[in-house]
Amino acid sequence: MTNPISLPVLLPYPFKEPFDYEIPQYLDVKILVPGTLVIVPLGNRKEIGVIWQHHKLPKGLDFLTSSPKKFTKLKSILSILPLPPLPFVLLEFIDWVAAYTLSPSGSVLAIALRGVQTIMASKNHPRTGWMLSAQIPKITRNTPTREKVLTFLKDKKIPYTTQYLAKTLEVSAGVIQGLAKAGVIEEHNLPDTSLFLKPDLNFNVPQFSSEQQAAADFLCQKVIQQHYSTTLLQGVTGSGKTEVYMQAIAACVENNKQILVLLPEIALSTQWVERFEKRFGVRPALWHSDLTPKQRKQTWNAIIKNEVSVLVGARSALFLPFTNLGLIVVDEEHETSFKQEEGIIYHARDMAIVRARLSNCPAILVSATPSLETLMNAHHHKYDHLVLNSRHGGALMPDVQIVDLRITPPQRGLFLSPPLITATQQRLKKGEQVLFFLNRRGYAPLTLCRACGYRLECPHCSAWLVEHRNTQRLVCHHCDYFIPIPKECPHCNAPDSMVPIGPGIERITEEARSIFPDAKILVMSSDNLTSPKATAEAIRQIDQQEVNLIIGTQIVAKGWHFPFLTLVGVIDADLGLSGADLRASEKTLQLLHQVGGRAGREKSPGTVMLQSYLADHPVMSSLVKGDFDAFMLQEAAERQAGFWPPYGRLAAIIISADTNENATQIAFELGQYAPKQDGVIVLGPAPAPLALLRNRYRQRFLLRTQKHIAIQPILYQWLSCVKPKKTIKIDVDIDPVSFL
Numbered sequence: 001m002t003n004p005i006s007l008p009v010l011l012p013y014p015f016k017e018p019f020d021y022e023i024p025q026y027l028d029v030k031i032l033v034p035g036t037l038v039i040v041p042l043g044n045r046k047e048i049g050v051i052w053q054h055h056k057l058p059k060g061l062d063f064l065t066s067s068p069k070k071f072t073k074l075k076s077i078l079s080i081l082p083l084p085p086l087p088f089v090l091l092e093f094i095d096w097v098a099a100y101t102l103s104p105s106g107s108v109l110a111i112a113l114r115g116v117q118t119i120m121a122s123k124n125h126p127r128t129g130w131m132l133s134a135q136i137p138k139i140t141r142n143t144p145t146r147e148k149v150l151t152f153l154k155d156k157k158i159p160y161t162t163q164y165l166a167k168t169l170e171v172s173a174g175v176i177q178g179l180a181k182a183g184v185i186e187e188h189n190l191p192d193t194s195l196f197l198k199p200d201l202n203f204n205v206p207q208f209s210s211e212q213q214a215a216a217d218f219l220c221q222k223v224i225q226q227h228y229s230t231t232l233l234q235g236v237t238g239s240g241k242t243e244v245y246m247q248a249i250a251a252c253v254e255n256n257k258q259i260l261v262l263l264p265e266i267a268l269s270t271q272w273v274e275r276f277e278k279r280f281g282v283r284p285a286l287w288h289s290d291l292t293p294k295q296r297k298q299t300w301n302a303i304i305k306n307e308v309s310v311l312v313g314a315r316s317a318l319f320l321p322f323t324n325l326g327l328i329v330v331d332e333e334h335e336t337s338f339k340q341e342e343g344i345i346y347h348a349r350d351m352a353i354v355r356a357r358l359s360n361c362p363a364i365l366v367s368a369t370p371s372l373e374t375l376m377n378a379h380h381h382k383y384d385h386l387v388l389n390s391r392h393g394g395a396l397m398p399d400v401q402i403v404d405l406r407i408t409p410p411q412r413g414l415f416l417s418p419p420l421i422t423a424t425q426q427r428l429k430k431g432e433q434v435l436f437f438l439n440r441r442g443y444a445p446l447t448l449c450r451a452c453g454y455r456l457e458c459p460h461c462s463a464w465l466v467e468h469r470n471t472q473r474l475v476c477h478h479c480d481y482f483i484p485i486p487k488e489c490p491h492c493n494a495p496d497s498m499v500p501i502g503p504g505i506e507r508i509t510e511e512a513r514s515i516f517p518d519a520k521i522l523v524m525s526s527d528n529l530t531s532p533k534a535t536a537e538a539i540r541q542i543d544q545q546e547v548n549l550i551i552g553t554q555i556v557a558k559g560w561h562f563p564f565l566t567l568v569g570v571i572d573a574d575l576g577l578s579g580a581d582l583r584a585s586e587k588t589l590q591l592l593h594q595v596g597g598r599a600g601r602e603k604s605p606g607t608v609m610l611q612s613y614l615a616d617h618p619v620m621s622s623l624v625k626g627d628f629d630a631f632m633l634q635e636a637a638e639r640q641a642g643f644w645p646p647y648g649r650l651a652a653i654i655i656s657a658d659t660n661e662n663a664t665q666i667a668f669e670l671g672q673y674a675p676k677q678d679g680v681i682v683l684g685p686a687p688a689p690l691a692l693l694r695n696r697y698r699q700r701f702l703l704r705t706q707k708h709i710a711i712q713p714i715l716y717q718w719l720s721c722v723k724p725k726k727t728i729k730i731d732v733d734i735d736p737v738s739f740l
């Protein structure tokens with residue numbers, strides 16, 4: 001067989017297919033295996049690319065038949081990057097994600113190369129040091145300073161840098177250069193000192209309850225078998241799910257395999273890293289958008305060289321070049337923030353399972369309130385299902401009560417009901433902590449004119465402006481447009497007529513300050529916790545009881561463990577139940593269950609008070625009874641009838657354009673070509689609920705198919721019927737979570 005003269009190279013830009021590049025004579029074709037990182041010319045730039053090889057994708061995703069683009073005049077590969085090739089499963093995964101999300105493979109590759117690009121940006125020479133030469137030539141001129149260096153290096157087994165020698169021996173760099181020139185000492189690469197230490201598996205092993213032990217054993221068995229499987233680890237809040245899956249991590253480290261743990265938000269990583277350190281004595285590697293370029297580079301490098309055993313990260317960590325993956329854990333799997341909504345629109349939880357399958361390793365999905373999709377997969381035995389029914393150390397589940405606001409409303413214009421105020425006072429008096437939860441930032445979600453009814457709206461989005469009293473602004477939460485709070489109505493000029501309607505957490509904080517003047521209040525929202533460091537500081541204040549009344553948005557609902565917190569007051573439990581979202585009930589139940597789960601996790605029992613005008617709503621009764629699964633089964637039955645997920649497939653098409661005419665025009669055109677076949681339903685086009693977003697006019701379609709029908713080929717066919725102008729964007733959202 002003759003060697004090929006060219007190879008396909010995929011570039012990290014929105015290209016669907018690789019380009020063909022010539023192999024120059026000076027490169028050995030044998031080392032140019034698929035995955036090799038190369039430098040190639042593109043136009044008059046030099047770019048990093050990857051020697052590509054397409055994989056056969058499963059039925060339904062194999063609709064793209066691709067052949068590498070040929071340049072009329074073949075350009076040549078310039079050089080090879082001095083890094084191991086990307087592992088084969090990563091290439092396969094990239095093609096898979098591209099086909100599933102109908103995105104160009106090149107754009108998906110770009111996510112995977114985020115660590116390499118920084119490697120390129122910073123010139124990285126291996127660090128070197130000096131050792132005595134194997135054969136020391138006789139030197140003509142010896143000096144006391146030269147002697148000092150030689151004596152020091154005698155018998156040394158590792159190299160020492162010029163800087164180190166100069167400083168400790170108080171000699172000039174010139175002395176060392178002179179010795180090197182004379183051949184007495186030799187330059188050697190410094191050994192790689194990995195930043196990532198191996199976990200100490202026996203550092204601090206917890207005593208498991210029998211329920212925990214059984215779950216841990218099951219997971220360890222899965223890890224040892226090293227086949228693909230997915231296990232749902234479901235357990236009430238505070239049941240020790242994290243401790244249990246850490247045991248599976250330990251088994252995997254023992255097997256010398258790599259472990260990826262996905263968290264829904266980087267804010268959670270601080271507490272997670274601490275727990276990991278407590279259990280294993282070292283810190284895991286981290287991957288999220290707040291890493292410095294240097295950290296990013298070091299981590300990426302260490303992953304591909306198999307020097308990292310445990311990495312915890314956000315969504316994009318799925319695309320890291322693990323060469324030896326043995327376990328993927330998705331913690332808080334129900335969280336909608338696992339869905340990436342911009343760029344490549346993908347669900348990290350679902351793609352984690354794909355990655356596990358391709359790597360032939362187990363996956364663990366962890367939650368107290370699993371998503372309906374996951375729960376149904378467990379019920380139908382597609383996933384293994386482990387359940388932890390009791391809290392660790394005999395702690396009780398919190399007592400959940402409804403405060404019916406029709407019966408005990410707050411005072412006019414205020415938001416805290418008398419029962420919640422009384423309960424709060426009692427807890428604070430006992431030295432315990434209280435949490436008020438309201439999932440709304442700012443002071444008030446709407447400002448209107450008392451005189452003419454005019455409402456202040458964002459000029460660039462279909463959204464009201466939200467008052468932020470701390471910064472004296474009215475802000476759009478979609479595009480960050482803001483104006484100072486006006487003194488008079490911009491519409492009718494009535495003076496002092498603008499009134500805030502409804503509460504945000506700033507308003508609740510103001511009310512709490514006046515009702516509980518002695519409380520030490522901490523506010524937790526993305527407005528004041530702007531970095532993982534700020535979050536860590538807030539958590540410290542709670543842990544050390546420097547505060548006793550915490551007021552927060554959804555950021556406080558996550559997997560925190562606050563030992564002294566005994567009362568959770570949900571200011572508006574009905575928020576989230578309105579709206580046309582398919583999952584409105586499911587999401588509300590999960591959120592309130594999670595936030596309630598922060599109460600009473602140690603010795604003192606906890607109480608959750610839900611302020612609601614909908615006391616009879618099934619979500620409220622499920623929370624009171626604590627029968628999450630029963631509610632979800634009921635919800636499943638309702639979805640089954642209409643072929644809604646998980647009983648059918650769903651995809652959204654989102655059109656956005658510079659003008660309303662352009663948006664409606666292309667929507668109309670697409671509507672003409674809408675697929676017509678049995679088991680496929682197209683809803684729309686219709687203006688999106690957010691019909692205007694950042695000055696873009698938006699229209700939506702929703703495509704629903706029965707489960708056995710692959711949705712991607714239909715979409716691919718359909719979308720190729722139109723050729724939109726440059727100013728029009730068409731996004732595809734497979735398995736949409738947001739319907740805005």
Ligand SMILES: Nc1ncnc2c1ncn2[C@@H]1O[C@H](COP(=O)(O)OP(=O)(O)OP(=O)(O)O)[C@@H](O)[C@H]1O
Nearest residue numbers: 206207208209237238239240241242243368392559
């Ligand atoms: N066997 C054990 N030995 C010692 N401590 C334990 C054990 N199991 C759980 N814990 C402790 O109990 C607390 C709750 O456990 P953990 O956070 O793992 O629960 P969880 O199920 O992950 O909770 P959530 O779903 O609310 O996040 C933690 O402080 C944990 O360290």
Ligand SMILES: [Zn+2]
Nearest residue numbers: 458461476479
């Ligand atoms: Zn806006």
